[in-house]
Amino acid sequence: MSEVREKAALAKQAAAIMNRMTTEQKNAALLAMADALVREHASITSANGLDIKRGRENGTSESLLDRLKLNEQRVAAIADALRLVAGLPDPAGQVLESFDRPNGLQITKISVPLGVIGMIYEARPNVTVDAAGLCLKTGNTVVLRGGSAAIESNRRIIEVLRGALEETALPPDAIQLIEDPNRSSVDEMLKLNGLLDVVIPRGGASLIRNVVDNATVPVIETGAGICHTFVDESADPQMASDIAFNAKVQRPSVCNSMETLLVHEAFAPDHLRLLADRLLAANVEIRGCERTSALIPKAKAVTEEDYATEYNDYILNIRIVNNLDEALAHIGKYGTMHSECIVTGNQANAARFLQEIDAAAVYHNASTRFTDGFEFGYGAEIGISTQKLHARGPMGLPALTTTKFLISGSGQIRG
């Protein structure tokens, strides 16, 4: 039996035990995991050193190496995140609906763990702990398939976490790490219907595309964000500048940052220049439509492909539009249904934008950067779903549960 199938089968067996664990038992296990990470920080950072060394030998960039790197402080922060999750409400085992039928049947809809969750992700070893904590908190088991660049770190972290579970009520087999570095182990996970209940990809566009295109196991897609900000005619110039600047510059590498700024033609002549100067001063490259270039000589000519690109970088498309309709049409064509914003003083335009834009999160007068589980007050974030089924937008712990109908009768049969 392959490593993937064997470990997934162990996770499925453990899922039946996890389903019986109380909230207290699960929280105690998360705290034990956090304590163990802190206690074992030296062996974890030592294993991490091997990944860093190999990465450097392979010519990995220093910025990627920094994302991979662990030290005592970072391990402590990862452990603290587990403790925070332990303190959150347990979304499993809740009564969601309860009703009696005229024939006397009592029907109760409860939330239950999804079962076995496959997580496919890239380099950062904190995701290993984070994903394990979120899955266990919600009564699930997890099969982790991290990037090979972090394999030594992940292997040691998982030893520590499984070791910690030995001292708790939870089964150590609830956490499984796939160590096979070949792409074939990912492909095998994607087809593991019957063993995995869901696969969640976390990573770049190509990782997610591979999962979505090839999985027969159900997927929760945490996908790309080509986010827009539309500055309407009546926008407050300072507010528009602050929101656009924040959406682009505060953290360009993430999915809720802005890729294209749409500006009403009546706003642009007086205010776009100043806004563009602020972006240029922050080293943002501007690619503009013809009318934009007429106002901002430093702008390069934008292409169709640019409008359809998630840069995740200090690059911004700017297009001047005739009106709200043209902005809506642009977003309908190029948007990825993630986060979209209108800056306007016109309530009717705001209402139209909020209603007509088909996206997970639609903003009026606020930065798209707020699309985030923590910013929404969920206390944790599984990811940001860009699909429409099951969960949409920032996902808190309830996204890792499903439901079950319990029906109690006294011999009812169907007539």
Place this chain on the structure above:
Amino acid sequence: MSEVREKAALAKQAAAIMNRMTTEQKNAALLAMADALVREHASITSANGLDIKRGRENGTSESLLDRLKLNEQRVAAIADALRLVAGLPDPAGQVLESFDRPNGLQITKISVPLGVIGMIYEARPNVTVDAAGLCLKTGNTVVLRGGSAAIESNRRIIEVLRGALEETALPPDAIQLIEDPNRSSVDEMLKLNGLLDVVIPRGGASLIRNVVDNATVPVIETGAGICHTFVDESADPQMASDIAFNAKVQRPSVCNSMETLLVHEAFAPDHLRLLADRLLAANVEIRGCERTSALIPKAKAVTEEDYATEYNDYILNIRIVNNLDEALAHIGKYGTMHSECIVTGNQANAARFLQEIDAAAVYHNASTRFTDGFEFGYGAEIGISTQKLHARGPMGLPALTTTKFLISGSGQIRG
């Protein structure tokens, strides 16, 4: 452009209009559709006659022809079903959550239509109307791909429904029928990401398997049911007999009927014979384990494959088990997570069964045949989901909606 892509694009354009329709406008359209069906019953039954004639020439069985057949009375019943849907609450546009954040952001989570729904189904032309009604009621548009056996009926029905929409606020393009009878039109629908928001298969196991295995568009699986009834030691013999008989015989062709009866070894000697006689008298073929065959000489020997088969027919597996654990293990191995039942007088055993069985609907002392949107009081049924994401078990109208976060601010940016 292919027929599929062209019609899906029209449906997507219409979805933007549908999203603006009020509950009253949608309900008025459903009533207009119902009236038009009744008014046009003659042309519909006449088109249906062509399907029946061709089916008979092709050697289609009379029972299948009966499912395909329309007459004035059946058309009236189909129209009445639309009127019922018009009378149900609108699940779209509801405020699901609303909260303010410390930074002043006002976040509201509302229910919205999914968008464009692809429906792939088999022969019965009533599904054409049913699916169109459910999708329009929830503010969606629909691309219908019915079985080629009903193509003349479906074509005329869709003409009538679209014609009815001409007189309403709703866009006729909200209903699209794929007429291409080749399997390739199904395959194309399954990959239509960006145009279809979800695909819902309704039909037999092979149709559903094809959709699940090949779709890159998200799927709501309405799947197979290998349902079990476990008769515990303490079960009331008459209740056990009534429930098992009902679960098998009342309508064997449907997914919530029973395929395997599990009987506690302490119950079997005194009561199984009588129950089996009742089933045999109703022309049920029994396939039993060795211990069953010792009690019921007419039972054939059951195989592993039998336990894993959804008969949808007058055939039943019977297995005598040592205890509840063995019953739980059997269901864990062969069940399809649809509907499972325990008949018992022992509350502790009932509680364990309800908690430990991983299925959409788990019954204590009632027939599995109740897993049904109408029996649950939902007033409509999209299907019965056997997946864990988005919706599980009988799906009412809310399963055809997703959510959207609306965030209102006053210039908030992220620090």
